[in-house]
Each structure stands twice: as structure tokens, then as C-alpha cells.
Amino acid sequence: MKKINIIGGGLAGTEAALQFSKNNWKVNLYEMRPKKMTDAHNTGNLAEIVCSNSFKSKLMGTSSGVLKAEMNLLGCELLKIAEETAVPAGNALAVDRDKFSQKVTDIISKDNNITVINEEINEIGNDLTILASGPLTSPALTEYISKLLGKEQLYFFDAIAPIVAADSLNYDIVFRKSRYDKGEADYLNCPFSKEEYYRFVEALNSGEKHEAKEFETKLFKEISFNFYENCTPIEELARRGKDTLRYGVMRPVGLIDPRIGKRAFAVLQLRTENKEKSYYNLVGCQTMLKYGEQKEIFRLIPGMENAEFYRYGSIHRNTYLNSPEIINPNMSFKNKDNLFVAGQIAGVEGYTESIFSGLLTAKIIIDDLPMLPETTISGQLWRHLISPSKNFQPMNSNFGLLPEIKMEKKNKRLKKELLGKRAVESLSEFLKNL
Ligand SMILES: Cc1cc2nc3c(=O)[nH]c(=O)nc-3n(C[C@H](O)[C@H](O)[C@H](O)COP(=O)(O)OP(=O)(O)OC[C@H]3O[C@@H](n4cnc5c(N)ncnc54)[C@H](O)[C@@H]3O)c2cc1C
Numbered sequence: 001m002k003k004i005n006i007i008g009g010g011l012a013g014t015e016a017a018l019q020f021s022k023n024n025w026k027v028n029l030y031e032m033r034p035k036k037m038t039d040a041h042n043t044g045n046l047a048e049i050v051c052s053n054s055f056k057s058k059l060m061g062t063s064s065g066v067l068k069a070e071m072n073l074l075g076c077e078l079l080k081i082a083e084e085t086a087v088p089a090g091n092a093l094a095v096d097r098d099k100f101s102q103k104v105t106d107i108i109s110k111d112n113n114i115t116v117i118n119e120e121i122n123e124i125g126n127d128l129t130i131l132a133s134g135p136l137t138s139p140a141l142t143e144y145i146s147k148l149l150g151k152e153q154l155y156f157f158d159a160i161a162p163i164v165a166a167d168s169l170n171y172d173i174v175f176r177k178s179r180y181d182k183g184e185a186d187y188l189n190c191p192f193s194k195e196e197y198y199r200f201v202e203a204l205n206s207g208e209k210h211e212a213k214e215f216e217t218k219l220f221k222e223i224s225f226n227f228y229e230n231c232t233p234i235e236e237l238a239r240r241g242k243d244t245l246r247y248g249v250m251r252p253v254g255l256i257d258p259r260i261g262k263r264a265f266a267v268l269q270l271r272t273e274n275k276e277k278s279y280y281n282l283v284g285c286q287t288m289l290k291y292g293e294q295k296e297i298f299r300l301i302p303g304m305e306n307a308e309f310y311r312y313g314s315i316h317r318n319t320y321l322n323s324p325e326i327i328n329p330n331m332s333f334k335n336k337d338n339l340f341v342a343g344q345i346a347g348v349e350g351y352t353e354s355i356f357s358g359l360l361t362a363k364i365i366i367d368d369l370p371m372l373p374e375t376t377i378s379g380q381l382w383r384h385l386i387s388p389s390k391n392f393q394p395m396n397s398n399f400g401l402l403p404e405i406k407m408e409k410k411n412k413r414l415k416k417e418l419l420g421k422r423a424v425e426s427l428s429e430f431l432k433n434l
Helices: 011-022 063-073 078-084 097-110 139-149 194-206 214-223 234-240 291-298 351-367 377-386 412-432
Strands: 003-007 026-030 054-057 092-095 114-117 129-131 154-160 163-165 187-192 266-272 279-282 309-311 314-321 336-341
Touching: 003 011, 011 026, 011 078, 011 097, 011 114, 011 351, 054 063, 054 351, 063 078, 063 351, 063 377, 063 412, 078 092, 078 097, 078 351, 092 097, 097 114, 129 351, 139 154, 139 314, 187 194, 194 234, 194 291, 214 314, 291 309, 336 351, 351 377, 377 412
Parallel strands: 003 026, 003 129, 026 114, 129 336
Antiparallel strands: 054 092, 154 314, 163 279, 163 309, 187 266, 266 279
């Protein structure tokens, strides 16, 4: 019988373990809790979810719904348990957190192919192993990984700016240009008048923020006296002075606004996130503002009145690898090919995505799964982890990952439904032909 070690009995690790067991592999599943706890987990149960109890929407017009449909096609086990322990939450799949993690723990402890070992792992030998130790990987294991890879390949928190759909921008206002017309015009620019700029700064100053958890505040303080300068939340920059942004990240130099034929008072630049240029990152807008506030405040940016957000900004504690640099397409480490990676530490973001990542790595090892179609969210999340990137950041499921569907008339809802339908059909077809 084939054997594998899995480090971390969280969402990715337990999904992977169940996949191996189903295929008659023997699994040693190492989970350090309850002997050693993380700063966010409260129990010794496997697959404990640490914050919200929602796996997000089930609707096919949402990226999260499509990802779940794809995961079901791929034979996901944890989603079945989530359905069995679901609580009413409209169109979302939300669970009773205790019942969910208890059920996963019970199923795994009764599984003859899986042995749970409650020990902290702090080094990894030459046996086939999956690293699924999550965003709160223990310090000793983090130390081992940074020695294995070099410190610069490991990040300790996300400072993520929101991303918006390209087709939701107002191109009567937004213009494409590089500073001083040098090089390729890769950026979109949102030009502010004086009034618009100060209104935006004012809104940033009064926006409600997420409270950082106590352990996060400690971490941020350790990293620098506050935040790394290039990760400073935009609202914190705005607080430092009403002109800080327009002399910094929103400086308008070298950018002539074609509408007025001169330099705007301030400019927010948008950088594309994919080669199809279907979605854009708001440069310098990493933020701790609450999601609802982000929508309202960032829509004050000229040209973004109706912006559709594929992802909101956030800054939180998160240990993750610079995967595109150090991981092979089959999710094994380039410099240690018996070691594979799964879950949030690989560079996905969110509960459902972490489960997906555990499922993916397991299926790659078990079935030698070939690359999934680029019309699927699962395929694009996989590509995200292994495609070269200057500024690699964890990614959640979103429609911006998918190649565009051209439509004669703009109809966002229909477009999402068509993207979802195409994704599921192409994955079904792909799996049929394997
Ligand atoms: C504070 C916080 C809140 C979050 N809230 C949300 C949310 O509301 N919604 C959402 O979608 N996502 C959220 N996330 C992001 C993410 O989806 C979850 O963290 C998710 O649980 C990640 O799954 P995982 O399997 O990669 O890691 P985990 O589920 O954390 O599993 C990793 C496991 O590895 C164990 N472990 C760590 N080090 C070792 C070691 N050395 N030896 C043995 N075991 C070890 C840990 O105890 C843990 O059980 C949050 C993350 C954090 C940190």
C-alpha cells in the first residue's frame, strides 16, 4: 500500500487525507493541536474553522458557487460534510462549526487508512509528505521552511489591495497611459479633481476598520514599528495628512488627463492582474477597512462609480510561500521533490479555496492529474500558484481569473452565469476524457 505523511489537520490536510484513504493509501496525519495551539484555533478538533462559519455562496452566478460545483465534480469530501452540518444561510453554505469539525474528526478517527498523530512537526524527512500547516504554521516549522527555501521565499502577512472588473469601469473618465508616456501603457489611471480627491481622503479617514486580532497587532509591531512602508494601509496614509496620498501613491506626475489636457490633481493607478486584462488591482490600496466601507469609499474614485469588486483588500496574518518561484507545476518543491504543498500556505485564500487546494494536491499525487482547463476556476487557481509573478499574493476564487466571454450587450448577471456554466461543462468534459 502506498503511504503519505500530511502535516496539518486543517481544511486542506483533512481533505487530502480523505482523498488518499478513498484511494487506499495509508496516511499519517500530523496535527499539533491540542498539545500545541495556534493563536486562532480553540479546540483540538480537525478541520476547525477559525472565524466566519461560511463557505460562501452556492449560487452558480458566483465564483464561489462555481468553485464548489467544480470541487464536487472532482470528488471533494469536506463539502459533503459541510452540507450535512449546514445551518440556514440563504444561498450560502454555512455550517455549525462544532458539528462540522467534530464530524470530520469522527470520520477520520474511524478511518482505518488514516492515523492521526498529535505532534508538532518541525522538520521534514525524505518520505512522501504534504505540507498543509496553514496560515498559522508553528514557529519551529516556519524556521525549518525558511532554512530550506531562504527567508525571502516565505511571507508572514497579506497586504492585499482590492481588485475590480475591467468592464465595470467608466472609460469616459479612466484613461490608459504610462507616466511620461514611457514604455508600454500598462496602467489605467483614475484622475481626481481637487474636490473629488479631498472627498475621497475624508471618506478614508472616517471609514470603519476591521480590528486586528491581538496576535496580529503584535506581529505587525514586530515586523516594523507599524507596517512595512509599501504595505501601509491607505487609510493610515490618509490619516497622516490630507496631501500624503497625492504626494505618494496617488501622485499625478507625468500623467496628462485627456479630458482636461493637463495634469489631474491626483491619480489612482490600476494595474492589471491577468494577461486578458479583465481585472485590475488598485495600486497602493491595501486596506483594513470593512468590506462594505471599501465598496462605498473606493466607488468615490472617478471612473469607479459602478466598480464591481472581485476581491476586497485586507491585511492579515498569513504565512505563505512564494509558490511560483519554488513550486513545480505538480505542487512539489523544486528543491525537495518528496515534499508537496496544499492549503493557504500554498497561496490560496479562503476556506473553500484551502479545501480545494488539499483536494488538488491529493489528486495530482494519486491520479497524476493533468492541468485543468483554463475556463475553470479550479484550473486558474492552480495556474495562479505556479505562474511567474512579480508580486505573488494569495488568491481567492473570482470570475476575473477566467478568460472573457464576449457579449454583444452588457449583462453582468448573465455573463457570470455563462462563465459558470462554461466552467462546469468544460470540467465535466475534461474529466470524462481522462
Ligand atoms: C485568523 C484567521 C481568520 C480567517 N478567517 C477566514 C474566514 O472567515 N473565511 C475564510 O474563508 N477564510 C478565513 N481564513 C483563511 C483560511 O481560509 C483559513 O485559515 C483556512 O483554515 C486555511 O486552511 P488550511 O488547511 O490551509 O490551514 P488550517 O485550517 O489552519 O490548518 C493547518 C493546521 O496545521 C496545524 N499545524 C500548524 N503547524 C503545525 C506543525 N508544525 N505540526 C503539525 N501541525 C501543525 C494547525 O494546528 C492547523 O490545524 C482565516 C485565516 C486566519 C489566520
